[in-house]
Amino acid sequence: MSVIPVALGARAYDVVIEDGLIGRAGERLFSFARDGRLIVVTDANVWAALGERFVAGLGGLDAVPIVMAPGEASKSWVGLANLVDQLLVLGIERNDHLIAFGGGVIGDLAGFAAAIVNRGCGYVQVPTSLLAQVDSSVGGKTAINVAAGKNLVGAFHQPALVLIDPAATASLDPRHVRAGYAEIFKYALIEDVGFFEWLEAHGSAVIAGETAAREHAIATAVAGKAKVVAEDERETKGRRALLNLGHTFGHALEAATGFSDALFHGEAVAAGCALAFDFSAQRGLCSSEDAGRVRAHLVRVGLPAGLRDAGVSASGAELVAAMMTDKKKEGGRLPFILARGIGAAFVDKSVERAEVAEFLDRAG
Secondary structure (H helix, E strand, C coil): CEEEEECCHHHCEEEEECCCHHHHHHHHHHHHCECCEEEEEEEHHHHHHHHHHHHHCCCCCEEEEEEECCCHHHCCHHHHHHHHHHHHHCCCCCCCEEEEEECHHHHHHHHHHHHHHHHCCEEEEEECCHHHHHHHCCCCEEEEEECCEEEEEEEECCCCEEEECHHHHHHCCHHHHHHHHHHHHHHHHHHCHHHHHHHHHHHHHHHHCCHHHHHHHHHHHHHHHHHHHHHCCCCCCCCHHHHHCCHHHHHHHHHHCCCCCCCCHHHHHHHHHHHHHHHHHHCCCCCHHHHHHHHHHHHHCCCCCCCCCCCCCCCHHHHHHHHCCCCCCECCECCEEEECCCCCEEEECCCCHHHHHHHHHHCC
16 A cells, blocks of 8 residues: 655645555545545446445445536536536535545546535545546646636645545556556656656556556656645646646647547647657757657557647647647746656746647648
8 A cells, every 4th residue: 555645734635545445445434424424426437337346345334426427528517517506405515525436527527516515625536547546636626628628617626535546447448548557657757767767668567457567657656746736736836837748739639639539638648748759859958869769658558649649630720729728828828848858847938839830730
């Protein structure tokens, strides 16, 4: 078992990582139940696959599930209103804690609902996808998607606890596993060249679900994120912005594919990381050899490493226009996370849109 603290003073919490943890969740969730009841926000797929195991592990606590439709469509105004209405019918109180039991969509949606219902209540993250385990469940970013773009309406609202069971990912299809792996890989690229080298040797084992390899990869990625979040909780100092490596390019690719299952978020991040390194190499910031190692590893584990791999045919100008809906822009300019090498990412606010569009028109 690994216990990783997220050091945020009065809002500090632990991330507990242990194989089989869902089957013993009651030991950790007992203190969050009111009158023996837990309100569990989940989706139909997760509840069908893992609900019985989760309930059996509650040790007699009563789980009241709110089962949302799977997919990004639930992470919307309509989905949020539906969830909040059901919470109010159940008599949710400020001192209650929701249990977000699912992937990134459920974590984001339940976390945002917890931030606003009755002007705020608590929540616990129990992420069941690899991507949510290593990224969205930690750090307190909650949001829904709106017509203008992805994650543009939300709040910073830290969970009280995060419970990660690597065994929960055993039911994921290989494509979802690879999408989650992309976020693990991202942490190595940001500032841990040793972890990158470990992934070059063991990445296939992580994706294949080998217990020790996957637990190590999850714990390393979570520890990396916890450290950054503790230093820059609300992304005001520039430090947390590094976690957006691959995301500025990636969100544009998601927009070009209609934010659909044609390109999963993790797949877009993978291609975005490759593009960020290629763009950095073009600008003379990092070596072409480093950019090549990034692309080669992504290809080796079955992730897209460019526009063509991601199924994107939009022009550079169209992709840059999609980037400009990003909530991180400042004064009409968009900061890019670029790299001076593997493990040496940095924030660059000097990038011109025309330069990016020209680069994307040439990128493969």
